[in-house]
Amino acid sequence: MEGSISNLPSTRIAVVTGGNKGIGLEVCRQLAGNGVTVVLTARDETRGEAALEKLRGLGLSNVIFHHLEITDAPSIARLADFLKTRFGKLDILVNNAGVVGLEYLHDHIDGTSTTSEKFGGMDTYERIELLLKWCFRETCDAGKACLRTNYHGTKQVIGALLPLLLASDDGRIVNLSSELGQLRLFGNEALRRELDDLEALSEARVDEVVAAFVRDLEAGAAADAARGWPAGAMSAYTVSKAALNAYSRVLARRHPSLRVNCVHPGFVRTDMTVNFGLLTPEEGASRVVAVALLPAGGPTGAYFQDRQQAPFV
Template sequence: MEGSINGPSKKRVAVVTGGNRGMGLEICRQLAAHGLTVVLTARDEKRGAEAAEKLREEGLPDVVFHQLEISEPTSAARLAAFIKDKFGKLDILVNNAGVLGVTTDVGDPATLQETLAGMDGMERAEWLRQRTTQTTQDAEDCLRINYHGSKTVTEALLPLLRSSSDGRIVNVTSAWGLLRYFSGDELRRELDDVDNLTVQRLDEMSALFLEDLGKGNGALERRGWPADPVYAAYMASKALVCAYTRVLAREEGTALRVNCVHPGYVLTGMNDYTGVLTAAEGAAAAVAVALAEKGGVTGAYFDRTELGASFV
């Protein structure tokens, strides 16, 4: 179920990954409410089609669905072909899809909000941490989806984005992807050296993280990765997303604006609804960067809508 909009679009066209629920659905809703044509993508075809139909029933007719498995190049290529055929261009890509890369046990979902009532964001995060573990498979999925998946979709859609008069890429990231969480100076310096960093090297670092994780016995700490026993893979994956954002911004120059956004601690299924911001509030930050006035920054990190001083 891909929708029925055909032909070159006079409206701006946006793609949102992970758009069938939570913050991704809200990003689609807000972009469509601003008058854009929105391609809502999701891995699950039934849920994605239902989400797009829901938005159309709300009075947002220019929302269409296309199935996407972000870590599969062939799936990303099919999405690119669909957009080229239907719209002839792409103006905005929001890489929202992601996973926390952990296994959680929060007990009875029906009583969760009652349990969390009165806790601030830090207390909620700690409560979740105590009920969270990370397996090797969790970590592999985290890097595959958060970093490699975002890169796969971006590379497939880059030719269409380059054809826009004001193309933008917004990568949803996390404050946990900042380099302050890396314990080693050498890794921090390399990831911060955007003038010399390459995508090939980022791919190598992704593989190296998983190799060190598999070794155990303190290998992560010795190399200088984030040493968090639960969220190390998530931190590494988002740091790689931030670095990829900067490398791509350098390569594309002013022709394409590429930025990343930390939306805050949002109530989503990814964190078992332990966040403090609503999905709409989190989405508003990504949408604000996506729709910022022409000619702004590129290769930057936004903490919600505030421009960060650095990625460190």
């Protein structure tokens, strides 16, 4: 549904990927509440339309739905063509769409009981450990899908929409990251240093690192400590977010007129976390929106956690 929003030159335009539920839906609501015209995107058209109607029911008429599958080049191209024709620019791109890179098990805990005495005293890492034990398992296919979506898919969206962002007088890209994407989780010290060396780092090298991880994943060697990949059951997710962080810094250096930042929204109660997070979607989204709406001339190439700039390592 394209709606009937007029194209006012003074209106800021935002695209939110994966905007039909959870953090993405809340980001749409909060941006729209700040006067931004929001293009809510989702891969499922029925759910996207339902999300749009929900926001319209809250009195937010400045929201449009457009279909987007971030791993499908023609879908991305259609969105880019729509934005170019309708607005001629893009001011804010929030890359929220992503997957956890794990296979859900049928017999899992009910995260809606997080207020119970049994789970109430657990911190983030204790909850994640419990989830990995009871709810998920990492498979090669799920890991590859994670890299294809979180890293390559996000890069495809950025590449297609970059000319529209550069047409804005204050273009911003906000990539949803995670504290699980910090470089300290890599066992390979040389690789940690390389991914943190902003002067020498290149997009091609980040691509090579991702490709090397996928090869090891396919060969069943990703868990080999000698390889130096992140340990544990979320290695693909960690690599995907660390790679996205690195690419974001490369992009920020390449396009100094843009604000390109990463933000960890916190451990949020969503479908991805089986509603087992510590924060509400409203709280997580507010951290993302705060970065999206930073004053002009603010930081770029930065990582935000707990509403503060934090190190990538």
